[in-house]
């Protein structure tokens with residue numbers, strides 16, 4: 031055998047030995063490499079998560095109590111959860127709908143067009159544009175001295191706030207939330223919509239179907255999981271949003287995140303010491319329900335998806 | 337609404353392209369295309385990439401609007417009829433099964449749009465699935481099928497409505513060689529069974545030669561020549577066609593007293609060419625023979641390559657006169673590279689042109 | 692005349708098989724929604740230009756006026772704090788998340804799902820809920836580490852996990868790392884050499900994308916910092932907005948512009964698929 035002939039053979043046997051015959055020592059050393067990250071995640075993610083889930087079951091002195099959990103059915107707390115749910119539902123539904131319409135409109139432009147690329151780029155920025163900066167943007171727009179408020183009054187004689195100033199209350203959250211929800215929907219839904227193959231519509235047409243036939247029997251069923259997935263993502267997104275509300279809402283704790291803040295910074299809320307823990311538990315439970323709904327949805331459509 | 341005629345009795349309809357032109361901006365994909373297809377005929381549209389085959393088929397289907405010209409189906413002008421009312425069946429190159437519907441629902445799709453009653457719908461769909469050999473696959477979804485199976489379902493879906501014309505746009509190009517020949521022969525069998533007029537787009541000449549009644553060779557948005565596979569093979573009318581169908585070598589020869597000298601032979605011309613002109617002659621590998629250098633006749637040369645094709649061999653010979661030429665011969669002869677050989681012309685009749 | 696006719700027929704033929712809406716409809720939708728979305732941005736700019744007498748650059752120039760230095764010091768302090776936090780988060784991504792992801796992919800493929808699960812937890816648990824559990828951990832850690840900035844940076848490292856992991860994952864998938872490593876190893880390269888000479892250069896795009904998205908997340912973070920009483924950029928903007936709303940708006944605009952640039956760069960090299968939650 032020549033020199034060149036033997037080299038690949040040797041190389042081959044070494045690789046196969048490495049892959050197949052790991053001794054425990056060979057596994058142990060790389061295993062040690064996982065330790066720092068595992069410890070880090072344990073301390074800064076898993077322990078806080080467990081604490082967030084469980085502190086509600088204890089009072090300040092560490093004794094077990096149902097007291098905080100019982101507060102979840104307190105009318106005030108129920109009302110807060112109700113508020114959070116409806117604002118999330120409303121902004122998720124509107125955001126998903128308008129976002130889907132924008133995606134649909136974008137279909138009439140080529141996927142490689144400048145327009146589509148820039149709408150996607152702008153969406154990825156605006157979807158990130160949450161928090162307090164967003165609150166300032168809307169105060170500058172429809173605040174008492176906002177650009178639009180002033181324009182409407184001076185030019186059209188229309189008063190944006192004939193009564194109370196709703197921007198600083200619950201309804202004031204709707205427009206700012208839509209400002210990040212719609213772009214988020216565009217980002218999540220566009221890939222699904224552009225995944226509809228032209229061959230499907232063409233097959234539909236040659237088989238005698240109209241546009242409507244296509245949407246009813248193929249387009250909508252194929253897109254439904256992506257739409258529902260986008261909706262759930264938007265819902266979760268609104269539901270966990272805190273900063274915009276914190277910067278906008280001047281009085282009261284109408285939604286759960288604001289209620290948690292109040293519970294965290296005051297000694298007692300509704301006469302209870304660890305209400306924040308109970309509220310966090312409630313929020314996380316709702317988020318888990320959303321995730322389960324999402325995976326149930328995936329399972330339902332899995333029969334025809336790869 | 338349903339069509340009561342039993343499938344087997346239904347004879348095909350004629351299809352007519354009349355001076356069809358299609359422009360994409362400045363690009364002319366079809367350039368005054370004329371093509372007449374007889375009822376029940378299986379015509380292959382053959383041509384190099386970008387010559388307009390797909391465009392021709394899609395224009396007939398109504399998926400593209402033509403810039404000018406007319407399309408007739410069964411004598412009726414369909415140029416302005418929308419695609420969903422042209423009553424054609426189409427199988428696409430890319431897999432086009434609806435992913436959310438299973439196989440039988442896919443096949444039933446066209447029957448639903450025609451409001452065929454449920455019982456008849458299922459029966460017809462099932463019957464068509466049996467015909468393409470997928471009777472047991474009714475409940476599967478597209479992603480659970482192989483490429484070949486998906487195209488069979490697409491074929492069943494296109495045929496179940498008993499369309500006037502069947503259009504196939506390279507339906508086999510994504511499949512591997514074995515499935516390709518198998519499915520190609522099956523398509524032909526079913527087409528003959530149903531007697532449906534069929535237009536089959538392909539860039540694979542072997543495929544076209546194997547299944548088509550007639551082949552239309554397209555070049556730059558027009559039909560260069562249309563004829564039976566035999567006609568195209570034996571009597572190509574243009575250099576383009578000769579080049580495209582089968583393999584051949586282009587030789588040049590001087591016309592002298594109604595004859596030309598080729599590979600050491602004098603050949604009579606069937607049609608007169610001007611005296612003294614340089615004729616371009618196409619010679620196919622099977623019209624040549626390989627002879628021994630010492631004892632044979634013909635022009636001498638050296639073997640460049642030789643490839644084994646099963647029952648026969650093709651050998652490229654570099655002639656001493658400077659040309660390379662491909663010769664087909666029995667697989668029993670195994671010339672070696674660089675061996676000295678002679679190449680002889682077998683036939684007296686070859687096609688010659690003067691440009 | 693003939694062109695008009697063909698156009699008409701083209702539309703009729705097209706309608707039944709084209710997915711896309713008519714161009715005028717599409718354009719109208721996009722223009723209307725585009726204008727509505729531009730309005731708050733225009734309003735912010737206009738607001739930042741307001742002066743007692745009309746419009747001018749007063750508030751913008753005032754930002755760099757030494758006379759105002761004392762007033763704006765917390766704001767610049769918050770900016771520095773946020774940038775430091777971003778650096779810590781990036782360090783965690785590169786020094787901990789990246790090696791772990793590679794190790795899991797190459798040596799412990801069974802743990803891929805576990806790692807994926809861990810990296811999505813910060814999305815599933817709202818920051819405002821997590822902060823309830825973070826507060827005691829913060830208190831305990833600060834006694835050991837003795838730097839609020841470092842501890843908060845470690846927390847932010849967790850917050851950026853979902854986004855950074857996704858960016859890294861995309862670039863790891865794109866190059867078939869296992870084959871690459873096997874090839875390098877079979878040629879006799881040592882592990883550290885493989886990491887530095889092969890993997891880092893090949894995964895450069897993913898690392899840059901992960902770092903930029905981390906900066907974007909950290910610069911926008913308000914929830915945890917405010918509830919743990921740390922002065923980062925967002926907290927500083929909120930507190931100054933009470934006395935000087937113009938500067939708050941200017942800083943918001945600048946932060947937005949900066950994030951736009953970061954994301955534009957990421958868009959060039961990889962596409963982020965999900966939003967940074969309203970943290």
Ligand SMILES: Nc1ncnc2c1ncn2[C@@H]1O[C@H](COP(=O)(O)OP(=O)(O)OP(=O)(O)O)[C@@H](O)[C@H]1O
Pocket residue numbers: 360363364365383384385386387388389390391392539
């Ligand atoms: N939508 C379009 N826009 C612009 N030009 C097009 C379009 N579709 C086809 N063409 C052009 O028209 C010509 C014919 O295209 P066509 O698809 O009919 O070719 P083909 O013969 O089917 O080729 P292939 O064998 O590669 O499928 C090509 O030059 C192509 O570039």
Ligand SMILES: [Mg+2]
Pocket residue numbers: 389390391
């Ligand atoms: Mg084609």
